Amino acid sequence: MASSTFPRDRFDDLPDSTGRVGAHRAEKPRLRGWIVFLWAAIATLVLIIVGIFGTLVASGRITFGSDTAPVPTVSAEPTVAAVVDTTYSVVVLNGTGQDGLAASVRDQIVAAGWPGDTVETGDSDSSDFARTTVYYRSEGDEAAAQGLAQAIGGAEVAQSDFLQPTDDPNTPDDESAVKRLVVVIGLDRASGATPSTTAP
Structure with a gap:
């Protein structure tokens, strides 16, 4: 490689850079905080929905595999027809x-x-x-x-x-x-x- 034809100056004596070169800006902490909060809110909402659904299934309010709910059977008590009896x-x-x-x-x-x-x-x-x-x-x-x-x-x-x-003999x-x-x-x-x- 041909040697440089430029004369040496004070910049030729600087050591090689070991770090990054250029402007460096830190990430905006507010933006990262909102993203974390948003994900936490979504996870909380999903857990609440899953919990409600699980409770409904466990309590029997939601059933699978049957389109019709069971109909309770009511046993009718025998009734006696009313009779107006004025001899009483x-x-x-x-x-x-x-x-x-x-x-x-x-x-x-x-x-x-x-x-x-x-x-x-x-x-x-x-x-x-x-x-x-x-x-x-x-x-x-x-x-x-x-x-x-x-x-x-x-x-x-x-x-x-x-x-x-009564068994009362006086009656x-x-x-x-x-x-x-x-x-x-x-x-x-x-x-x-x-x-x-x-x-x-």
């Missing part, structure tokens, strides 16, 4: 603290065909009975209880222990055999009261 005597007990309800229900019963002398009124031991209920003694009395419940505008019907014949036989229904008026027919489940 009726006792109407007021199970609320409101006056006049027993007399009002008695008037409904008499208007439905019961003789007035077979319908008695009184107060229940409870003054916060929940729902108006017609009580009967045996299964053979249920139809008449249903009929009485309809005659007074609707009420629950239940078999009661306190109407069962006359004819008293144990009498056909009787008991209506306990509940707070569903009273105003401004809070129901409870206290028995009559």
Whole structure:
């Protein structure tokens, strides 16, 4: 190689550069921070969606392989046809603290065909009975209880222990055999009261 024809100067004595040459600028830290935040937000959103989906699958709200949901089967309880039988005597007990309800229900019963002398009124031991209920003694009395419940505008019907014949020798036989229904008026027919489940 031909030698340089230029005269030596002070730049010829500089050592060879061991580093990079030129202007060097650091990366913008703000831009990198936003990218990290964006990826973290996306990852969080994906995890939330996967968690919700997994919860729905685990709880059975989402099923695979079946287009139709199972239909629950409801077993119908046997019902007894209501019969209005005015040969039953009726006792109407007021199970609320409101006056006049027993007399009002008695008037409904008499208007439905019961003789007035077979319908008695009184107060229940409870003054916060929940729902108006017609009580009967045996299964053979249920139809008449249903009929009485309809005659007074609707009420629950239940078999009661306190109407069962007693072993008390002081109780006359004819008293144990009498056909009787008991209506306990509940707070569903009273105003401004809070129901409870206290028995009559």
